[in-house]
Amino acid sequence: MSVERSICPDIYHPAVARDGLLTRLRIPGGVLNEFQCLAIAQLLESTGLEYLQVTNRANLQLRGLAQDLAPDLLTRLADCGLAAIDPAVDGIRNMMLSPTTGFDAQELIDVRPLAEAWYEYLTHHPELGVLSTKFSVGVDGGGTVGIIDRPNDITLLAVSDNGFSLHLGIGERGDAPVPVGVRLTLAECLPMLVAIAQSYRQGIELLGGDARRKPRLRDVVRHWGLTGFSEIVQRELAGSRRFIFKNLAPDRESYGENGDRHLGVHQQSQTGFYYLGIVLPLGRWTIDQIEGLGKIAARYGSGHIRLTPWQNIIVPDINERDLARVQELITDLGLVQTANHPSSLLRACAGATGCQFAATDTQADAIDLANYLAAKFSLDRPLNIHFSGCDKSCAQHDRADITLWGHQPNPEQSGSYRLSIAGLTAEAEQESSDILPPERVPIAIGQLIDTYHDHRLNPQESFRAFTSRQSLAQLQQILHAV
Ligand code: SF4
Structure with missing residues (x-):
């Protein structure tokens, strides 16, 4: 099999990273059965890797592969539904569902049948293989654990027991999709997904781009304008009622913080x-x-x-x-089930072992921090900490309580971190950009947590609320006291 290298790999087309080949298994809806778990464990054993990673798209990622996966291994993965039978569409099996759909006590609609219908459509339409492998569809059943704030190209959000609001990812990279003023019945959802995907395909054919960098849906919408794109979608929907897309401000307040709601x-x-x-x-x-x-x-x-x-x-x-x-x-199995553990809300991008842009080894530094905090602290509230090897922030686009950005002013110097603390104004954050060598990070953050525990108004006060009550000078004093 000829292997085309991509910057956004799928199981048939691994990408080259610093630590070897990188490949992803797209898991439609993030649902795995016991047999697929077994097949994944066998896949890891056969590659000699100790672990794989669940990604922030609820897919699976293998890093550091010495070689491409053997054809018989790929066939086995396809046989158990872990890879598309047609390699052309493997990269676009990227559907994200509310992970609690089907059992969420607050859910409006169980969205699994819609996901299955979309996957079935993709399987029989290899022409959609030209879409970017980053093309992503989300369906949010309107329950407690929502995914409406995740940066998908298209998200359908259940707003009643038979109604969805259509959202499109037409903002900046990493932004949540915005509502476009369209309400759909359940029966109208699949035709709308198909019409948008086919219109997007037409846009890609018009705008070009190579296999490594294809226009995203937002590029196509910008080219035609939202109204123009809406007209093309309408033509694809031949015979349906009329829809006009309008760019509406998202109701971000209603998005809430979902990152820890499902734990426990x-x-x-x-x-x-x-x-x-x-x-x-x-x-x-x-x-x-x-x-x-x-x-x-x-x-x-x-x-x-x-x-x-x-x-x-x-x-x-x-x-x-x-x-x-x-x-x-x-x-x-060595796993914890609480949001209050230091590992629970820790995020890190690939870092220096996997990414050429990284100034620091984010993964190793994050693990060091988690181990230090777990040994020293018993957290009674979740704390969200994010390590990013550069300012692109691949692992988490939304604001963390504490963010560490890799920084390397010149190649002769080793990488260090700029620290940003939520709750400060943007101006104060700029001023507070303290530079920390990786080895000082655990102690500095430990000191911040100690001070938070000792001086918060009451046990219910969050870290963010606490830091927003501090002056910049006070926070810098805490950091420099270590
Ligand atoms: S945030 Fe920067 S260093 Fe980290 S994976 Fe993305 S591009 Fe690479």
């Missing part, structure tokens, strides 16, 4: 059943843990697990009587 034990919509949200530090999932969670899902659940866009795992459908036992088994 939660009651399902089905009486007597629970789901467990489990933390994977930096999304890392080892062979033992993959096999172990697959077995737990088969023995105590419905045989399925869910990947989340926050790089974690959910095991659903656990009967109340088995909860304690399942929690024990998960702990035995």
Whole structure:
């Protein structure tokens, strides 16, 4: 098989990274069954890798491969639904669902059938293989754990028990999609997805671009204008009622913070059943843990697990009587189930081992920090910390409580971090851009947390609320006291 290198790989087309080949398994809807877990564990064993990573698109990523995956391995993955049968469309099997759809106690619509219908359509339309492999569709069932704030190209948000609001990712890179003033019934959703995808394909054919960098949906919409794009979509929808896209301001207040809502034990919509949200530090999932969670899902659940866009795992459908036992088994796998653990809301991009733009080894530095904090602190509230190897912020575009940006003024100097603390004004943040060598990061952040614990107004005051009460001078004093 000829291998075309891409900057956004799929399982048939790995990309070259600093640490070897990088490839991704697109998991439609983030749903895996016990047999797929077994196949993934076997895949890891055959490649000699110790772990893979759940990505912030709820897909799976393998880094540091010595060579392309063998054809028989690819066939096995396709046979169990972990790769497209047609390599042309593997890269666009990128559908993100609310990870609790089907059992979320607040959900308006179970969106899994829509995801299956979309995947079925993709499977039979290889012409859509020309779309960017970053093209992504999200469907949010309107429940407690939403994905409307995730940066998808298209998101359908359930707003009633038979109605969706259409959102398009036409802002800047990393922005959440915005509503375009279109309400759809459930029956209208698939035709609309098809019409947008086919219109996007026409735009790609017009604008060109090579296999490595294809225009994104937002580029096509900018080329035609939202009204012009809307007209082309309408032509694709021949015979349907009329829709006109308008760029509306998103109601960001309603998006909320979803990153930790799924962690821990939660009651399902089905009486007597629970789901467990489990933390994977930096999304890392080892062979033992993959096999172990697959077995737990088969023995105590419905045989399925869910990947989340926050790089974690959910095991659903656990009967109340088995909860304690399942929690024990998960702990035995070395996994935690609380948002208050230092690993829970830690994010890091590929960093120096995987990315040519990185000034620092973000993954190793993040693990060092998590280990330091876990040994020294017992957090009673979640703390969101983000390591980025440069200012592109691939791992997390939304604001963290603490963000560390890799910084290397010239190649002779080793990389260090600029530290940014949420709660400060943009101006103050600029001024507070302290430079920390990686080895000082754990102590400096530990000092910040110590001060927060000692001086917050009450145990309910968040880190962000606390820091917004501090002056810049006070925060700098804390950092320089170490
Ligand atoms: S944030 Fe920068 S260093 Fe990190 S993966 Fe993205 S481009 Fe590379």
